[in-house]
Amino acid sequence: MIKYKLICKNCDLSFDSWFASSLDYEKLSKKNFLKCHNCNSNKIEKTLMAPRFIKRSKLKKNELKSFKLKKINKKIKEYKNFIKDNFDYVGKDFAYEARSIHYNNKKKSKGIYGKASNREIKELREEGIDTEVIPWIEDNSN
DSSP: OEEEEEEETTTOOEEEEEESOHHHHHHHHHTTOOOOTTTOOOOEEEOOOOOOOOOHHHHHHHHHHHHHHHHHHHHHHHHHHHHHHHEEEEETTHHHHHHHHHHTTOOOSSEEEEOOOHHHHHHHHHTTOOOOOOOOOOOOOO
16 A cells, blocks of 8 residues: 555645555556545646654664563563473363362472463462462474
């Protein structure tokens, strides 16, 4: 898409219009399909336009967001690796295993991690079972 500032040579009205490409503008202009919406004249021409630049401050904000996101993802991956190395994976049985440890006073040398629904996490917390939800980033590195 390309945006042109156009001017009507009949009534001097200036307006903006979008085109699929500069070639499309040329085709429409040659066929006299461009019309002024004020006086209905087909004497429409492009005017001088200033190019639009991305502001430096906006670019820096995006770079900063990207940097922060990478930093957060790196920290989450570090937590993930620590958890994998130091806790037992119990899969979808997390809520059951957490209750077993809590109510049966099982002494486990390692903690557990696994999957649980939001409802299960809420119920565990209501029962006084200490649980945390940690974002899990898959290892999709190339």
